[in-house]
Amino acid sequence: MMKEWIPIPGTNKDRLITVALEEFSKKGFEGVNITELAEKAQMTTGAVYHHFGSKAKLYEVIRTEIEQRILDRMEGAASLFDNPNEAIKASMITGMDFVTKNEFSRLISEPNPTNKTDRIERFLSDLNNNNDLPLELVLIASWRSILKGISKEEITSKQGKELINWLFKKES
Structure with missing residues (x-):
């Protein structure tokens, strides 16, 4: 059974996970700003919340x-x-x-x-x-x-x- 959050390469979800991994690895949980993360992924904050619901849930996936x-x-x-x-x-x-x-x-x-x-x-x-x-x-x-x-x-x-x-x- 495949985990439901595994993104298809090249999708918005995949890009968000890639950028989030980089950001959380560099800055830690507290240091990551969702607006900045979304901008780096060339998306809106709404896309982050649509795919993950919250910063904490995105962090949990990572x-x-x-x-x-x-x-x-x-x-x-x-x-x-x-x-x-x-x-x-x-x-x-x-x-x-x-x-x-x-x-x-x-x-x-x-x-x-x-x-x-x-x-x-x-x-x-x-x-x-x-x-x-x-x-x-x-x-x-x-x-x-x-x-x-x-x-x-x-x-x-x-x-x-x-x-x-x-x-x-x-x-x-």
């Missing part, structure tokens, strides 16, 4: 799609390891690489204003083998903080990887 792309890669990386900690570490690094390569750091590092369930956090939770501690809460916060640092150019992608590796370093 965020859901990008999170799925990230999860696909994280799941693939995690599947290569039997050890849960190695699986989590590999998935976090793989996800970070994809996010930074595609310049989605700001988009993914910000809290989701639509209050949807965080699917990346749920994925990490499912990998966590320590039932006594919800490690995914610390891991997802650390991962998003690293992405935020990268988006603000406070750290490099290489430093981000080093930080993720540090999180999993075991003291002897």
Whole structure:
């Protein structure tokens, strides 16, 4: 079954999604102005509301799609390891690489204003083998903080990887 919001390439809806992805990735949810977004897509604000109903719903479409792309890669990386900690570490690094390569750091590092369930956090939770501690809460916060640092150019992608590796370093 196909998702109803997937646009046909070249349509107004497709153009809006393309421009919205670029804008939300650069400016975050709060920084995007619907009037400016519509102008960049060479449409009216009415077209945005016609296709998506609201800025939040447009953001939700973008965020859901990008999170799925990230999860696909994280799941693939995690599947290569039997050890849960190695699986989590590999998935976090793989996800970070994809996010930074595609310049989605700001988009993914910000809290989701639509209050949807965080699917990346749920994925990490499912990998966590320590039932006594919800490690995914610390891991997802650390991962998003690293992405935020990268988006603000406070750290490099290489430093981000080093930080993720540090999180999993075991003291002897």
